[in-house]
Amino acid sequence: MGLSAKIEKLLRTLPSVSAVLECEDVQHWLAELPRASVVASVQEAIAQCREQMVCGNVTEAVDLHQVLALAEADLVRRSIPSLRRVINATGIALHTGLGRAPLCEAAIDALVDGAHGYCSLEFDLTTGLRGTRNAHLSDLLAMLTGAEAGTVVNNNAAATLMILNTFAADREVVVSRGELVEIGGSFRIPDILRASHATLREVGTTNRTRLSDYESAICDETAVLLRVHPSNYRVVGFTESTPVSELSALAHRFGLLAVDDLGSGALLDMKAHGLPDEPCVRDSIDAGADLVCFSGDKLVGGPQAGIIVGKREFIDRIESSQLMRTYRVGKLTLLALDATLRQYLDPEMAIEEVPALFMLQVPTEVLVERARDLTSMLKAAMPGANVYEASDVAYAGGGAMPGKELETIVVQWHPEHAGVNDVVSALRAAETPVVARVRDGAICFDMRTIPESDFDTLVDSIATAAAETESGDPGSIRLPVL
Ligand SMILES: *Cc1c(COP(=O)(O)O)cnc(C)c1O
Numbered sequence: 160m161g162l163s164a165k166i167e168k169l170l171r172t173l174p175s176v177s178a179v180l181e182c183e184d185v186q187h188w189l190a191e192l193p194r195a196s197v198v199a200s201v202q203e204a205i206a207q208c209r210e211q212m213v214c215g216n217v218t219e220a221v222d223l224h225q226v227l228a229l230a231e232a233d234l235v236r237r238s239i240p241s242l243r244r245v246i247n248a249t250g251i252a253l254h255t256g257l258g259r260a261p262l263c264e265a266a267i268d269a270l271v272d273g274a275h276g277y278c279s280l281e282f283d284l285t286t287g288l289r290g291t292r293n294a295h296l297s298d299l300l301a302m303l304t305g306a307e308a309g310t311v312v313n314n315n316a317a318a319t320l321m322i323l324n325t326f327a328a329d330r331e332v333v334v335s336r337g338e339l340v341e342i343g344g345s346f347r348i349p350d351i352l353r354a355s356h357a358t359l360r361e362v363g364t365t366n367r368t369r370l371s372d373y374e375s376a377i378c379d380e381t382a383v384l385l386r387v388h389p390s391n392y393r394v395v396g397f398t399e400s401t402p403v404s405e406l407s408a409l410a411h412r413f414g415l416l417a418v419d420d421l422g423s424g425a426l427l428d429m430k431a432h433g434l435p436d437e438p439c440v441r442d443s444i445d446a447g448a449d450l451v452c453f454s455g456d457k458l459v460g461g462p463q464a465g466i467i468v469g470k471r472e473f474i475d476r477i478e479s480s481q482l483m484r485t486y487r488v489g490k491l492t493l494l495a496l497d498a499t500l501r502q503y504l505d506p507e508m509a510i511e512e513v514p515a516l517f518m519l520q521v522p523t524e525v526l527v528e529r530a531r532d533l534t535s536m537l538k539a540a541m542p543g544a545n546v547y548e549a550s551d552v553a554y555a556g557g558g559a560m561p562g563k564e565l566e567t568i569v570v571q572w573h574p575e576h577a578g579v580n581d582v583v584s585a586l587r588a589a590e591t592p593v594v595a596r597v598r599d600g601a602i603c604f605d606m607r608t609i610p611e612s613d614f615d616t617l618v619d620s621i622a623t624a625a626a627e628t629e630s631g632d633p634g635s636i637r638l639p640v641l
Contacts, residue, residue: 162213166212166213166215169212169217169218169219169220170209170212170213172220172221173205173208173209173212173221173226174205174223174226175205176198176201176202176205179201179204179205179223179226179227179230180197180198180201182223182227184227185197185201185227185230188231188234192234192238196234196237196238197230197234199233199237200230200231200233200234200237201226201230203229203230203233204226204227204229204230204233205226207229208221208225208226208229243592244591245257245591245592245593245594246591246592246593246594246609246613246616246617246620247594247608247609248593248594248595248596248603248604248605248608248609248617249594249595249596249605249608250551250552250553250554250565250567250569250596250603250605250607250608251553251554251555251556251608252515252518252519252553252554252555252556252557252607252608253423253456253457253458253515253555253556253557253558253559254556254557254608255556255557257594258456259454259456259457259463259515259556259557260456260457260459260460260461260462260513260514260515260557261514261515262460262461262462262495262499262514263460263498263499263502263512263513263514264512265498265499265501265502265512266461266462266494266495266496266498266499267495268498269494269495269497269498270491270494270495272494273490273491273494274491278490278494280292280490280493291478292487292488292490292493293310293311293478293483293487295493295497296309296310296311296493296496296497296500297309297310297474299497299500299501300466300468300500301468302504303426303440303441303500303503303504304426304440304441304444304451304468305441305444305445306440306444306451306468306469306470307469307470307471307474308468308469308470308471308474308475309466309467309468309469309474310466310467310474310477310478311455311464311465311466311467311488311492311493311496312464312465312467312483312486312487312488313463313464313465313486313487313488314454314455314463314464314465315420315422315452315453315454315455315457315465315466316345316346316351316465317465317486318420318452318453318465318466318467319351319355319420319452319465320351320354320355320482320486321355321467321477321480321482321483321486322383322418322450322452322467322477323351323352323355323357323383323385323418324355324356324357324480324482325476325477325480325482326382326383326416326418326473326476327355327357327382327383327416328355328356328357329356329357329358330357330358330380330381330382330383331357331358331359331360331378331380331381331382332352332357332358332359332360332381332382332383332384332385333360333362333373333376333377333381333383333384333385334348334352334359334360334361334362334385334386334387335361335362335363335368335372335373335386335387335400335401336361336362336363336364336365336368337363337364337365337366337367337368337389337394337398337400338368338385338386338387338388338389338400339359339361339387340387340389340390342390342422342558348387357382357383358380360376360381362375362376365394366394366396366397366398366399367397367398367399367400368399368400368401369399369401370401370405370406370409372401373401373406373409374409377409377413377415381413381415382415382416383410383415383416383417383418384406384407384409384410384415384416384417384418385418385419385420386401386403386406386417386418386419386420386448387420387422388419388420388421388422388423388438388558389561390422390423390558390559390561393561393562402446403417403419403442403443403446403447403448404446404447407446407447407448407449408447410449411447416449416450416473417447417448417449417450418448418449418450418451418452419443419448419450419451419452420451420452420453421438421440421443421451421452421453422453422454422457422558422559423437423438423453423454423457423458423459423557423558423559423560424437424438424439424440424451424452424453424454424457424458424459424466425437425438425439425440425458426439426440426441426458426459426500426503426509427439427503427506427509427510428506429458432506432507432510432516432520433520434510434516434519434520435519435555435560435563435565436560437458437559437560440453440468444468444469448469449469449470449473450467450468450469450470450473450474450477451467451468451469452465452466452467452468453465453466454466454557455492455496455499456557457515457557457558457559458515458516458555458557458559459499459500459513459515460499460513460514460515460516461495461496461499461500461513462491462492462495462496462499463492464488464492464496465486466496499513514610518607518608519555519565519607521607523550523566523567523568526567526568526606526607527548527568529568529606529609529611530548530568530569530570530606531548532611532614533570533604533606533609533614533617533618534546534547534548534570536614536618537570537572537618537621537622540618540621540622541621541622541625544572544574544625545572545573545574545575546570546571546572546573547570547571547573548568548569548570548571549568549569549570549571549603550566550567550568550569551567551568551569551598551603551605552564552565552566552567553565553566553567553605553607553608565607567605567606567607568605568606568607569603569604569605569606570603570604570606571598571601571602571603571604572601572602572604572621573600573601573602574602574625574628576625576628576629577628577629579597579600579601579602580597581628582602582624582625582628583595583597583602585623585624585625585627585628586602586620586621586624588624588627589619589620589621589623589624590619590620590623591616591617591619591620592620593617593620593621593624604617604621
C-alpha cells in the first residue's frame with residue numbers, strides 16, 4: 160500500500176539528520192555529550208515525526224524546534240541510567256524491587272577499596288600459591304553459624320539448586336506439601352527441583368505434615384529430606400510441621416541428607432535483640448541439618464548472594480561441582496559480604512551497623528522524632544503544604560517475618576494542587592526518585608526505611624515534584640550536565 164501523495168509531500172518537509180546535526184543547539188550538545196547518543200536521539204526524533212505524519216496525527220510540516228525538543232527529551236532519557244539510586248519510602252525494609260538490603264558502611268568501604276585495585280581473590284597470600292575464592296568466607300561462616308564450613312554462590316535460588324543437583328540429581332527429594340512455595344514468581348520449589356534434575360516427592364497436606372509422612376515416603380531413590388521456610392506466607396490454625404531436629408534424625412537414620420532452605424536466615428538471635436522472630440541459621444545447624452542455605456541480601460543485610468553452610472564434606476562436594484563455575488560470585492560480592500558478616504562477630508555492633516537490622520528494630524520514639532524533623536523541613540520548603548505525621552504499619556519484606564506488622568511512623572503529604580497519582584509519578588521522575596505508597600489520598604513517607612541522611616535529598620525531590628505538578632509541567636526537560 161503506497162502512502163497518499165499528501166503524506167509523501169509532508170514527509171519531504173522533514174529535515175535530514177545531517178541538517179539537524181548542523182544546527183547550533185545540537186552543536187552545543189555535541190560539545191558535551193557523546194556523538195553516538197546525540198545522533199541516535201536526532202534519528203529517533205525524526206523517526207517519531209515521520210510516524211506521526213504517516214498515521215495522520217501530524218498534518219502540517221514540523222519546524223526544527225519541535226524536532227529539537229523531541230531529540231532533547233530522548234537525549235535526557237538516554238543520558239540517565241534506568242538502574243539508579245532511589246529513596247525507599249515504602250517502609251518495606253527488604254524490598255526486592257528496590258534491591259533489598261542497603262549495605263553497611265564497612266561493606267561500602269570494602270567495595271570501594273577492592274574496586275580501586277587488585278585483590279587476593281584466588282591467591283593465597285601466605286604461600287604465594289594459587290588460592291580459591293570460596294575459601295575466604297568459610298571460617299567466618301563457620302564461626303557465625305556453628306557449621307563446619309560455608310560457601311557462597313550467586314543467590315539463594317542458586318544455592319538451593321546447587322545443593323539439590325549435587326546430592327539428588329536423578330533421585331528423589333521429599334518435601335512437605337505445606338512448603339512447596341513460590342517466592343516472587345521466579346522461584347518455585349517444584350521448578351527448582353526440576354531444574355536440578357531431582358524428582359519431587361510431596362508428602363503430608365498443606366497444613367499438616369508429620370514425621371511419619373516423611374518416613375513412609377522414603378525409598379531406595381530418596382536422597383534428601385528438604386525443609387523450606389514458607390517465607391512469604393503463613394499457615395495458621397490447625398497446623399503441624401516437623402521440626403528440623405526430627406527431620407535430621409530421620410534422614411540420618413536412613414543415610415540421607417537433611418537440607419534446610421531458610422530463605423532469609425538470621426545470624427543472630429532476633430528476639431533477644433528486640434527484632435521480630437525469624438529462624439536462626441545456628442539453630443538449624445544445632446538441630447542436625449547437614450546443609451542450610453539462605454540469602455545474603457535478606458535479613459543478613461549484605462549483597463545479593465546465596466550462602467550455604469554445613470558439614471565440610473558436603474560443602475567440598477558442592478564446591479567441586481561443575482555448576483560452581485556458573486554460580487560463583489565475583490570479588491565485589493565477596494568483599495561486601497565479608498565486611499557485612501564481620502559485623503556479626505559482635506551482635507550489638509551488627510544491629511547498629513547493618514542497616515536492614517537497624518531499621519527493623521529502631522524504636523518508634525526515634526521514628527516520631529524523625530517524622531517531626533521531616534515535617535518541618537517540608538513545611539519550610541513548601542509553605543502551606545498539607546503535611547502531617549501519622550502512625551502506620553510496615554513490613555520486613557524479603558520473605559522475612561511473613562505477615563508480621565511492624566509499628567511505624569509516616570509523614571503524610573496530601574497534595575491539594577494536583578491529583579495524587581500525578582504527584583506520585585513526578586516523585587518517581589525526580590532526579591533522586593522517591594518510591595512511596597498512597598493511603599487515603601495522601602502520599603506516605605515511611606520513617607523506618609528513610610535514614611535522616613537522605614532527608615535533604617528527599618525534600619528536594621518532593622519540592623520539585625510539587626512544583627512540576629503545580630505548573631502542569633510533567634518533568635520539565637533539562638539536559639543533564641555531564
Ligand atoms: C528468598 C528465598 C529464596 C530465594 O532467594 P534469592 O536469594 O532471592 O535467590 C529461596 N528460598 C526461600 C525459602 C526464600 O525465602
